[in-house]
Amino acid sequence: MTIxxxxxxxxxxxxxxxxxxxxxxxxxxxxxxxxxxTFVPEEARGQGQAxxxxxxxxxxxxxxxLKVRTSCEFMQAFVQRHKAxxxxxxxx
Numbered sequence: 001m002t003i004x005x006x007x008x009x010x011x012x013x014x015x016x017x018x019x020x021x022x023x024x025x026x027x028x029x030x031x032x033x034x035x036x037x038t039f040v041p042e043e044a045r046g047q048g049q050a051x052x053x054x055x056x057x058x059x060x061x062x063x064x065x066l067k068v069r070t071s072c073e074f075m076q077a078f079v080q081r082h083k084a085x086x087x088x089x090x091x092x
Contacts, residue, residue, distance in 0.1 A: 001049065003056045012057050014049050015041070023053035023075075032091060033061045034069040054078045058086055067091040 003014045010027070013020040021044060024037040035057055040049050054075060061068050069091045070076040079086045 001052050003052060005056075005060065012053050012060075014053055015044055019044075021049040021053060023050075023057050023072075025057065027066075028069070031065070031067055032069055033057075033064075033066040034071050035075040036071045038072050038074040050074060051078065058089065062089050 001014055003012055005012050010025050012023040012025075015021045019041045021040040022038070023035060026034045026036055028034050035054075038050050038053065057075075058068065058079070060066075066089070068079070068086065068089050070079055079090060
């Protein structure tokens with residue numbers, strides 16, 4: 001799966017250009033990234049796109065030395081399921 005990062009739009013996109021899955025974020029404070037919204041089109045659900053977007057976004061946060069905030073319910077649940085892997089980059 002190809003995931004594209006569009007920093008000017010603060011999104012990671014996966015899937016077809018006409019109907020992509022999306023992970024949106026904001027940069028609310030210096031050194032902090034807040035994942036605010038995850039969307040996967042209905043016909044693409046259950047194929048792992050959201051998990052791949054989450055992994056890509058969290059890898060980006062780690063590479064950029066950003067602390068992670070998860071306003072998005074999906075991202076909250078994802079980091080809870082993988083707490084050992086991402087604990088070091090979570091805010092607070």
